[in-house]
Amino acid sequence: MSSAGAHRRATVLVGDVHGHRAKLVSLFENLEREIGAERLSTSRVVFLGDLVDRGPETSGVLDFIASLPAVHPSMEVRILGGNHDLGMATFCSLWRVDGGMPPPEGYVARRKEPPLWVDATDKNEHARMHLQGRRWGAFEAGTRNAFDSEATFASFGVDPGDPRRREALLSSLPESHAVLLSSLEFVVELDDVEDDMHPEVNKLIAVHAGLELERPIPEQLEALRERVIQQRWIEALQGRTNVGRPANVGVNVLVASGHHGILKTDGKWLVVDECAGLDERQLAAVVLPERAVVKSH
Template identity: 35%
Template sequence: MENPACKPNTHRIVCCIGDIHGHIDKLQSLWSNLETQIDPSHFQSALIIFLGDYCDRGPNTSKVLDFLISLPSKYPKQTHVFLCGNHDFAFAGFLGVLPEPADGSKFSDTWSGFEMNEAREGWYKEEGYERMHVQSRKWGGKKSGFTGKDLMKAVPPEHKKFLADLVWVHEEENVGIETAEGITEYKLIAVHAGLEKKRGVEEQLRYLKARDTSIPKVEALSGRENVWDMPEDLSNAATIVVSGHHGKLHSQGLRLIIDESGGREYNPMAAIVLPSMTIVRDTHVLK
């Protein structure tokens, strides 16, 4: 039987890949399965959207970043989008490669209103902490077995550049989804955690496109229940919202959450292939 992900169609293949969290073996297996399962000509020209969270939990963040950085040269006809996850945001801030707040404020201004939690949460307070975003201080404080200075020196320039260049949101027009009536076109918005249900979408897109680092907690990267559902502004819109982050595989209408692994060793890493809506996992045995 022909796999639906391989069927020829006039719409570009779009692959959305869930959280990786340092699991290089899972990522390599998933990529191999995507390459096997999708028609070669379609795969070579596909739009590949990585939904964020490349670091932490798994054993080899460095090799994950090397793999991702290599893709544009290995697959020059593909388009690769690398979204920023909350873990990547914190890591980038720890390394000092987040964009400076455009309003002229300092990263230390993001601590305001949260400082009563500093001792309990064990915020990072070694060299360079004065210039860190609150999320980076929280992230750094949870690490053990290294000094901040050692980590900053250990991360190579190409990894710092990758983290510095991550986008917070991606919009794509004319993305197809197969239905009983044929392929229907939608706009697609990809963002790591989701869009806030009760907040205006245009306002959210504006700060996400600007990568506004003056915000202490970026809900679209870090939120949970408040970004799970489709935003009210899009309840009747022909718009797909796809995210990772939540440690779940979930589909309700045009709201897609693709993070089956949650960064856990015992869970499969998953991707969704559009327009067929096929789920591909690292654990699938394909020939």
């Protein structure tokens, strides 16, 4: 680690964890070694979304992150929601939904998926559930779930094929996990951020998949700050081709995202998602202002 950044407050951007607790623990051990225990403990840590699914230990990941304020009381922890987190949170009814709940008549998935989840009880919860929650909770033997959420159910000791899997998951979900998931942000905005590559930068805007390129920035930020769910596809979480760093966002603004399955550390759109939930890849973080890349073992 260069001496230039050693005494400045660090901003640590952590890529998509996707249920890999062992990698997350390893990453924090390496961060402590690389930037020092004191600097890490007083840093601003931004998780870029997609805490859940794919990996085997979603429950352990949520335990680790929920414990950070007690372990590091001087650390500022900010946590973005990703599209996987959106699926789990809406399946568990942890996020307020203002629209886009039932799938449109004749809804057809963009790729082969299990049929949308249907409540096996007499409560008919699926009738009020956001589309992404129903997709997240779907299961059919021989068909891959769109979110790979089977691993998350299993991490809580729930059989994803159980017709009453929602009730089983809710009864197994610790209160600390529910609080964490219900408080995830759609945008994290930080002032006084330094970037050695771009001295004019003094602000960070972090969104899971990037801002929409054509939509006015103030309009986007207002909706993201309020965490309004009024549509079936939230572009800033989904990451289609119309997201990234808009040209008119401001020369002083650094945009950070996860989601895209790559590690991109050049320019003013940082993408930190080297792991992408894959067993064979390392979990990465980028440390500002020096843009140091730190990875799990």
